[in-house]
Amino acid sequence: MESLEQENSSIDRKKLTGVLIQGQESATKLKILLQESFSSEDHATNSMVGVTIEEILGSFSRALTILNSGKAPGAPVDHQATTPCSEEQESQNSNKKRKIQSCRRAGYRRRANLYSxxxxxxxxxxxxxxxxxxxxxxxxxSKYPRSYFRCTHKYDQECQATRQVQQSEDDPSTYVITYMGEHTCKDPTISPHLLPPSPPRPSSIISFGSETTTDDQKEILFNSPCFSALKQEIDEEAPSNPTPRSSSLEFLMSPDLEAFEWPAPMAEYMGIALDRCDAMSDMHSSNSCLDMEINTILFEFDDVLSV
DNA sequence: TTGATTTGACCCTT
DNA sequence: AAGGGTCAAATCAA
Known part of the structure; x- marks a missing residue:
């Protein structure tokens, strides 16, 4: 009984490893294709695509590492690290500006890059x-300080999302924002209908090379309010230009994608897609499977769109 | 050991 | 009073 479960688990693991490796290779190929296809004058797009691809590949690498080491990704750390809390210092420091609790970091665990x-x-x-x-x-x-933000709903909804904001050294008017973790909260201040309408734009931003998805379907996906909102900030630099400045894949991978209220099936499948993007990683080889990985995602979209 | 990240107390603003 | 920013210190990863 137990051995059967172990065997199944082993098979699943092999399958999963195979899928991850395939995805890794696909992402590598995607990187090469993107490097070739973006014009060299669009530095912003180039750099963002580059960063995004590196993130995809990094995620793959981590997923494989985790898989091979047998650890669950994002496994909760032991927050109640048992050290009993002594209270002696507080009263002694009562006239200092800041009181220090001897055990104040008992539950503190710095995240080890386990999150996307x-x-x-x-x-x-x-x-x-x-x-x-x-x-x-x-x-x-670094010229500019880095600010650390957590979701307001960290405690009331246990939302793990954080972000770091730092002014760009190249362009101080630009912020480099790094999102970590994913919003699990429902923020009542967010409402999709508040988002600006998306202008018409070409039906596909990246050619996914998929025979399973029509241009119309791509149009739905990438002209959806979700994608429009996600690219809103970046497009602000050139609001009159409806041509996207960065790849849809990047928006696909934005953690804030979850902030939007997808129709239920779409939300589910977007979660899958995000997970897949998140599961990709470090590039070491380049092979053939780009179409396969992307097709897989689009195939799932197809399922959704045909619901 | 160093630099980055996170915590919690304190203070300010609304 | 509640919520958010500041800051010193604790803690962690490299």
Missing amino acids: CTRILSKTMEDGRTWRKYGQKDIFN
């Missing part, structure tokens, strides 16, 4: 979410 992270460039720090700033730090060899 996505970096974007934006002219504004606003993203429709409510954040609480919890720290700021001057970064070594």
Whole structure:
């Protein structure tokens, strides 16, 4: 009985590893294709695509590492690290400005890059979410300090999303925003209908090379309010130009994608797609499977769209 | 050991 | 009073 389960688990693991490796190869190929296809004058897009691809590949690598080491990704750390809390210091320090509890870090566990992270460039720090700033730090060899934000609903809804915001050194009017973790909260201040309408734009941003998806379906996906909103900030630089400045894949991978209220089946499948993107990683080989991986995602979209 | 990240107390603004 | 920003210190990863 138990051995059967173990055997199944082993098979699943092999399958999963195979899928991840395939995805890794696909992402590598995607990177090469994107490098070739984007014109060299569009530096912003090029750099964002590059960053995004590196993130995909990094995620793949981590997923494989985790899989091979037998650890569950994002497994909750042991927050109640048992150290009993002594209270002696507080009263002694009562006339100091800040009281220090001897056990204040008992549950503190720095995240070891287990969560997906996505970096974007934006002219504004606003993203429709409510954040609480919890720290700021001057970064070594960096002109500008880095600000640390957590989701306002971290405690009331146990939302794990955080972000770091830092002014770009190249362009101080631009913020480099790194999102980590995913919003699990339902923020009542977010409402899709508040988002601006999306202008018409070409039906596909990236040619996915899929025979299973029609241009109309791509149009639905990438002209949806979700994608429009996600690219809103980046497009602000050129609001009159309906041509997207960065790849739809990037928006597909934005953690804030979850912030939007997808129709139920779509939400489910977007979750899958996001997971897949998140599961890709470090590039070491380049092979053939781009179409397969992307097709897989689109195939799932097809399922949704045909619902 | 160093630099980055997170915590929690304190203070300010609304 | 509640919520958010600041800051020193604790903690962690490299």
